[in-house]
Amino acid sequence: MLRAENIRVIRNGRPILDGVSCEVPAGKVTVILGPNGAGKSTLLRLFAGEYSSDAGQVSLGGRPLSEWRPKDVAKCRAVLPQESSLTFPFRVDEVVLMGRAPHVRGMESAHDHAISMQALQRVDMAGKRERIFPSLSGGEKQRVNLARALAQIWEPVGANELRLTGDAATTGKATRVLLLDEPTSNLDLAHQHSTLREAQRFARDGATVLAILHDLNLALAYADQVILLCDGRIAAAGEIATALTPARIREVFGVECRFMEIAGQGRPFIHVLPMSAETR
Numbered sequence: 061m062l063r064a065e066n067i068r069v070i071r072n073g074r075p076i077l078d079g080v081s082c083e084v085p086a087g088k089v090t091v092i093l094g095p096n097g098a099g100k101s102t103l104l105r106l107f108a109g110e111y112s113s114d115a116g117q118v119s120l121g122g123r124p125l126s127e128w129r130p131k132d133v134a135k136c137r138a139v140l141p142q143e144s145s146l147t148f149p150f151r152v153d154e155v156v157l158m159g160r161a162p163h164v165r166g167m168e169s170a171h172d173h174a175i176s177m178q179a180l181q182r183v184d185m186a187g188k189r190e191r192i193f194p195s196l197s198g199g200e201k202q203r204v205n206l207a208r209a210l211a212q213i214w215e216p217v218g219a220n221e222l223r224l225t226g227d228a229a230t231t232g233k234a235t236r237v238l239l240l241d242e243p244t245s246n247l248d249l250a251h252q253h254s255t256l257r258e259a260q261r262f263a264r265d266g267a268t269v270l271a272i273l274h275d276l277n278l279a280l281a282y283a284d285q286v287i288l289l290c291d292g293r294i295a296a297a298g299e300i301a302t303a304l305t306p307a308r309i310r311e312v313f314g315v316e317c318r319f320m321e322i323a324g325q326g327r328p329f330i331h332v333l334p335m336s337a338e339t340r
């Protein structure tokens with residue numbers, strides 16, 4: 061479980077997150093939604109340990125992130141960034157194997173290779189495992205990076221090994237955290253869904269999954285919980301069915317929409333109504 065308590069982040073003298081408190085539970089998919097500039101990536105990067113806050117605290121598994129040893133946290137928290145900066149001509153399978161680095165002593169084992177191969181299969185890239193990473197398309201790179209993140213947290217690491225405190229320690233649960241910054245942004249329709257199904261599979265297996273999405277319909281299809289950000293503050297948070305409503309969407313995104321249902325399809329979807337000339 062991840063927790064943010066009363067977070068304030070200031071950039072250029074201006075708060076870009078202010079008074080943000082939220083919980084991201086294990087076993088669920090939590091999606092961060094909000095307009096451009098709302099603070100979504102900033103919040104995710106705090107949980108990823110890439111930023112620190114000017115006030116408040118971020119904790120993982122009941123312990124402040126600042127107290128985690130980097131080598132412990134790398135065993136149980138994987139991050140899919142928005143863009144890959146990898147330009148060296150590594151092969152695809154080598155890139156995925158890098159995800160196993162926190163677990164490797166000496167050389168990678170046959171087990172590490174097997175995990176990397178399974179992760180590549182999950183993102184439908186096993187057939188391109190010998191390709192040179194920088195030569196891949198944007199969407200293919202994104203899927204390989206997802207495989208690397210999945211390989212990193214493929215297996216739960218025991219609570220004792222991670223020296224967990226609080227709830228996580230008393231229940232003896234292992235912690236796995238998957239942080240996804242716009243994981244579907246470069247993907248075709250089928251791979252958008254398979255990526256989020258994979259994230260959902262990890263969550264159902266006990267992992268804490270937090271993803272930034274722009275597509276409200278993908279959020280409705282895969283999220284259990286949402287954190288709706290607007291101007292650096294939380295506009296709504298909680299179960300998606302109660303937190304995401306047409307009124308909130310109007311308030312936060314400034315668009316009119318209807319929730320529609322197809323009989324037998326389970327979750328509703330959103331139909332955004334065309335903007336009138338006055339509201340444009």
Ligand SMILES: Nc1ncnc2c1ncn2[C@@H]1O[C@H](COP(=O)(O)OP(=O)(O)OP(=O)(O)O)[C@@H](O)[C@H]1O
Nearest residue numbers: 071072076094095096097098099100101102103289
């Ligand atoms: N280093 C920085 N210096 C100044 N302003 C920053 C810095 N980093 C972020 N910001 C500002 O903070 C706000 C939140 O940025 P953030 O990237 O978290 O938004 P976001 O919700 O992820 O947006 P998007 O949907 O466009 O990706 C934006 O207005 C951005 O310009």
